Amino acid sequence: MTTAVPAADERVSDVGRLRRTLIRPELGAVVGAIAVFTFFAVQSEVFRSPAGVANWLDPAATLGIMAVAIALLMIGGEFDLSAGVLTGTTGLVLVTLATRYGFDVWSAMLVGLAVALAIGFLNGLLVTRTRLPSFIVTLGTFLMLQGVNLGVTKLITGTVQVSGLRRAEGFETANMVFAGTVTIGGVGFRVAILWWIAVTVLATWVLARSRFGNWIFAVGGNEQAARAVGVPAARTKIALFMTTAFAAWLVGSILALRFTSVQASTGVTQEFIYIIAAVIGGCLLTGGYGSAIGASIGAVIFGMADKGIVFLGWDADWFKFFLGAMLLLATLANRLVRRYAEEVRH
Template sequence: MTTAGQQAATASSAPGRVGLLARLVARPELGSLLGAGLVLTFFSLISGQFLSTLGAATWLDDSATLGIAAVAVALLMIGGEFDLSVGVMTASSALITSLLAVYAGWNVWAALAAALAFALAVGALNGWLVMRTGLPSFIVTLGTFLALQGLNLGVTRLVTGTVQVSGIREADGYTQAGYLFASTVQVGGAPFPVSILWWVAVTAAASALLVRTRFGNWVFAIGGSAPSARQVGVPVVRSKVLLFMGTAAAAWLVGAINLLRYTTVQAGQGVGLEFQFIIAAVIGGCLMTGGYGSAVGASIGALIFGMARQGIVFARWNSDWFMLFLGAMLISAVLVNNTVRRRTERVRG
């Protein structure tokens, strides 16, 4: 009787265990989580300073602004689109804020609001053009990238005579805005920037949006098949426009954090960041084809990025090795993501 009861209990519990294991393996962020653990362990063994309080503050700081934008880019990629203008937008929004505050005498808060309005308008235009013309988002946002880059350089040189703007520290409202976007918290004798808290908040909000709201379901449906989503009543155009506005808003936040922290902005900065955001999202589990990924995974991808970049510094290696590491991580992530996606389809099928 006891043996039979044990066998029955085992039989009844096995499907639950298998189901739990299958769900864990099917999670898009699983590969990035394992990768983060490996990177953390590797550099901890290489350098004793890597896991110190100051070391953690350094690589978390590096990951924070990258993670904020990567999470928004991940949502857009899940929806089946790309935004190549998000990197330059970080500079555009910072330049608008600083020009209005320093040269027009605006309060920093008003300048930040104007920069946010500009960013949202550009994001909405990107989304509208993609949906209206049917052109690939790669082409549309590449055009926006070039236009913003030209505006950044042209307007900044026209107003200041140089390619940078500084002096926002003396503007009205800087102290309060700086406290919100650029302050630090001492933990264990090391300064942890408030941008880390912004990163955590953005990740949590985006994750809740994806998994707990109707809009999140729409994003996955649109990324999987926009025509099918449209047939079941999903507002495809509105949803994609909002996703593009989300990447623009994230770029504004990153620009505000960097501007108020360093109090200066270069007209040419931000170029190339868009690829870092996409790479972080892919390392975090997003597929280039859309319909799959997670906000948490993109955030972990940014963490891997930051740990690797600063880990190489702690190890006192030549920084050129970082690009090799990044390329290997990207290829590995794509292979892992495709494998996980196929397994997920089998589990669901």
């Protein structure tokens, strides 16, 4: 008498390393990054040199910090259109307090952090309490911050810029930590790159290894179902908005310390670049899918294109064309990857 062997449960079946790779959300971004690097590296020796790498990693770093935070928020099913202008707000708070009101740089940065977290908290609270689309809520925040930045700056300085941070107490140490350079092989790399790597690693760990990461995917995939199984959806979304605000503070502080001055218009329209980088990295506009690593790779693509076009001597206007093309291609690629992933799981 033979004993029947029970069929393997498809829920625990091994889909194989290749299939697991093919359903990774950042796959399209990796392919795109290789293609963009090859395209520019073949035509420009400077682009592929260590100095060239340091050059295009610089803009990718600040963009990448914000793109990772925006990616977490998008995975959670929300948007933040105030993220770009908030970098300008925090920078203005830092420089204004340090140059006009006698604060040392570190204290001014802490005040800027408190302001950023408060704005992020209010954004999240309004979205969760009113049930209004985050697009509308943060668009309102964007417009208000833009007005405050311009109005208060002109009221205090009579111009649209605050400057003189270099003379403030504590500038040298803060600049070294947030805006300095690290020499590797005789080439100077911005410290912001290290901050970017740290943010990416932490966000990746949160998404892959923590309970909060599970909550992010749950509320982004199906908020009602997540609430039904006990996920604190409101707290999760508020925390995500505050995370985006923290990233805006970090980037705003880095830029203010680097340039020692801030324009009232700093960060305006950058929020769309952050979203595009996250989409290129594999995030879906509908939420519930994406990765921090993919968003960082999306930022690398932007950095390479931004500087590669300059190295080749092209008109900088082609960069905008590149953004649009990459957005469309990434969206199509993400749709195919997502469809394949759903087929594999079923």
